Amino acid sequence: MRIKPQFIAVLVFLCSVQLFSQNKLDSSKKDLNSSSASSSGSGSTSNSSSKESSEVDDEELGFFAKVFFDVTFGVFKYGLIGDYKNEDHLHSSLTPYPYYNFESGNYRNVEDSIADYRLRFDVVAKFVYNDNNLFGSHLKGKVRVFQYFSIQTNYHQLFEFNKLNRTTDQLALFYFNVAYDRIRFEKFNLGWTMGASYVGNEVRKGGFSYGLLTEYFMSNHISFAAAIKWSQVNSQPVNAFELESRYHKKRGFFSIGYERLKIGTPSYNFVTLGTGIYF
Template sequence: MFFRNILSILFIFISMHNSIAQGDLNTSKQELKKGKEENVPQQDIRKSPNHNSGERLTGTILGSFIVYTIYGMIGNYENEGHLHNRLSKYPYCAPLNGNYAKSRSDIHRNIRFDIEDHFMYSNQNLYGNHLKAKLRPFHYFYFQSEMFQLFEYNTSLKKHDNLLLYNLDFCYDRIRLERFNLGFTIGANYVANNVKKGGLAFGFNTEIFIAKPISLYSSIKWSGINGLPVNTFEVQGKYHQNIFFISIGYQRLKIATPKYHFAAIGLGAYF
């Protein structure tokens, strides 16, 4: 009953967005293929006597900022105990643990493979599939691959159009508490079809393990291909049952100018 009510609310929300504007896969592909044209005027930079010293000062400040940023993103393993929490076999294999757990060998796993698949629905003419896989070789970091396959029926041309978007990321959870994790992703994406172009991507994700067997997951990712945005956002509620889970949520994609809104329902497992 709970999941059915959530799904009904999502469909109403998606319908409201679709009544305002609908995305166009062909438009996204054509814009990404063409790219963003920018004319950057050249500036006449005249060096002053203090120009070199200013460059050195700027370089020093920038270098310090990068060092402290990297240190903050990785964390202090000597003083932050949560960074030593181990990878769990699967969420809620013990009543109070999520993806990570403290020193208990009976609920730890050295290597874990997570896989999930979501059917995405916007309207009768626009739908898709989102396949996601995570390889966790240990608790320090993991790798993630995603494939979005979108389909749209063009009512004017009386034919279907599709778009394939791939993501490959290096992922690091900066916070690894037993009931909460938060981290960032760095990677690349690629649009296939007749676009065949890629770009760099950066994002954040988090999962909160509210109470057995429910968790709330969210992620956001920014990217650019050929000077245009290719951004994704998702939020989903998960119902865990041993190594399996089902999920219901919302996904939003911005591919060039068009924006796409989907209700999503999926299945997943931990191996």
């Protein structure tokens, strides 16, 4: 039986429609909802291992435990927290807003006679654009409870339009983190974040999140900010990177930048336009 070329063409068309009707947001959702493959290798334990462990000298075990504790404590204290006795920049005061005195960024020297600000709110709203079929918004809020730690949240809302079946798909991504600025100079700050991520809509799963953030302030009311967050949801990557320049005007600013999201297998690249306010 001879198959007609028209029939083959119809099959190819239907297969292509089925293939391309699944957009990137659909792929991300399926990746995050797929059950993670667990390869549990069962190792056999022998009686000889228990005999060997019993032969370990208590003094050697105590020595290695002390070394491990000292190294871990040193990395945590000096690497993540800092030495408040010898690093003067760690005592820098939080500013009411960047360039309040035409030169300082988020922090100022302790010699400044202006009263210390222990509480500050930073709110940012950005429009993210890939093309006419993929765009969204990014809202950020940061509460600087006092000059050392802050609490911040990120809310990404993505929309994707499918031309083939004329449907619009959505995906919501959240980050909830505690942030700590490890370096606090007048023109430059660098810190880390730690918390949780959550993907909404049909996924409704969360995971552990950690990252880095920094901002450099120039002398013409322009700053450059960058942040990166790593996370995993159902053993799939949920990462976010952003880089932007900001023009500051009193308690507000305008920004233009770039964002990249990786949610499951797909990656998303966006141009961003935004505005923010400090109060």
